[in-house]
Amino acid sequence: MNKKVVKVSAPGKLMLFGEHSVVYGMPCIVTAVNQRMHVKIQKMKGDLIIINAPEVKINNFSISISDLGKIEYPKEVKFVLKSIEVYFNKYKVSSGLKITTHSEFSNLFGFGSSSAVTVCMINALSEIFNIEVSNKSLFDIAYKTVLSVQGVGSGFDLAVAVSGGTIYFIKGGKIIRPINVGRLPLIVGYTGIKADTATLVRRVSEDYKKNKKKIEEIFNSVTKIVNKSRSLLVLKDYVKLGELMNENQKLLYRLGVSIPKLDKLTKAATDAKAYGAKLSGAGGGDCMIALADKKDVRKVKKAISEAGGIVIPVKTGAEGVKIEK
Numbered sequence: 228m229n230k231k232v233v234k235v236s237a238p239g240k241l242m243l244f245g246e247h248s249v250v251y252g253m254p255c256i257v258t259a260v261n262q263r264m265h266v267k268i269q270k271m272k273g274d275l276i277i278i279n280a281p282e283v284k285i286n287n288f289s290i291s292i293s294d295l296g297k298i299e300y301p302k303e304v305k306f307v308l309k310s311i312e313v314y315f316n317k318y319k320v321s322s323g324l325k326i327t328t329h330s331e332f333s334n335l336f337g338f339g340s341s342s343a344v345t346v347c348m349i350n351a352l353s354e355i356f357n358i359e360v361s362n363k364s365l366f367d368i369a370y371k372t373v374l375s376v377q378g379v380g381s382g383f384d385l386a387v388a389v390s391g392g393t394i395y396f397i398k399g400g401k402i403i404r405p406i407n408v409g410r411l412p413l414i415v416g417y418t419g420i421k422a423d424t425a426t427l428v429r430r431v432s433e434d435y436k437k438n439k440k441k442i443e444e445i446f447n448s449v450t451k452i453v454n455k456s457r458s459l460l461v462l463k464d465y466v467k468l469g470e471l472m473n474e475n476q477k478l479l480y481r482l483g484v485s486i487p488k489l490d491k492l493t494k495a496a497t498d499a500k501a502y503g504a505k506l507s508g509a510g511g512g513d514c515m516i517a518l519a520d521k522k523d524v525r526k527v528k529k530a531i532s533e534a535g536g537i538v539i540p541v542k543t544g545a546e547g548v549k550i551e552k
């Protein structure tokens with residue numbers, strides 16, 4: 228029987244190691260955070276799709292099914308609408324829908340709100356239409372959706388929104404392997420500056436064309452860090468992991484994606500005895516992360532705040548996409 232109302236949630240993410248090089252087919256490590264995106268979908272008679280998304284100030288936005296794929300979607304709802312368009316075309320299904328989204332985190336943090344909402348949408352639609360979709364297919368459909376909206380991206384954020392936990396990932400879902408890490412003593416500092424991932428990825432790609440040797444050398448060094456950190460995470464060797472975070476940060480700085488505020492917050496964290504710190508994600512703003520011993524956590528948080536960052540409480544290794552009661 229087709230269900231009439233479905234509620235789904237998926238976690239946000241934090242990149243631990245390997246941003247940017249992952250776009251070029253190299254591995255990265257990403258963890259799911261306990262701040263989640265929620266989507267509620269209700270089947271409706273008629274051919275209207277109605278969306279409420281309070282966090283992005285969308286109130287009863289409506290579009291007729293026959294307009295899907297024909298008009299330019301408003302940016303606040305484009306991942307929701309593209310998910311429906313891709314899903315309806317793939318599975319030859321259709322229905323009026325009422326959709327409500329709710330995010331536990333700001334879309335300014337770079338926690339992957341677009342990816343989380345896309346994964347929620349594909350999972351919720353599969354429940355609504357009673358179509359069995361494996362985790363791999365869920366990832367593939369979500370990746371297709373995201374690529375058709377923003378044109379670039381490795382898909383790491385979608386993979387971890389589906390699986391949860393902490394994963395080792397290669398572009399397009401070529402490899403998705405869980406890493407048995409447990410919870411990491413991670414501190415997150417928001418710069419207060421919104422970064423645009425697609426712009427930064429394109430900028431690195433321009434630079435890659437001009438300075439291939441330099442960028443390849445950076446990416447190869449990042450990849451060594453990713454592979455070393457994979458086993459150190461299992462061993463919980465936070466001292467060495469911290470060193471690798473600092474090295475990764477230096478390489479991201481050389482890549483030109485760090486900004487003074489990120490440099491300032493990471494330095495404040497390491498000066499306050501964090502094992503290591505780095506930007507997390509595309510750079511250009513968003514968040515930085517620091518790894519610290521339990522006894523130093525307070526000091527590191529204070530240092531980040533005093534340097535002008537906003538500390539965001541998160542727990543790592545959160546559960547992947549799930550149906551909510």
Ligand code: MEV
Nearest residue numbers: 246247380381382508509
């Ligand atoms: C952005 O959070 C991480 C990047 O590696 C882009 C991507 O992997 O899609 C810069």
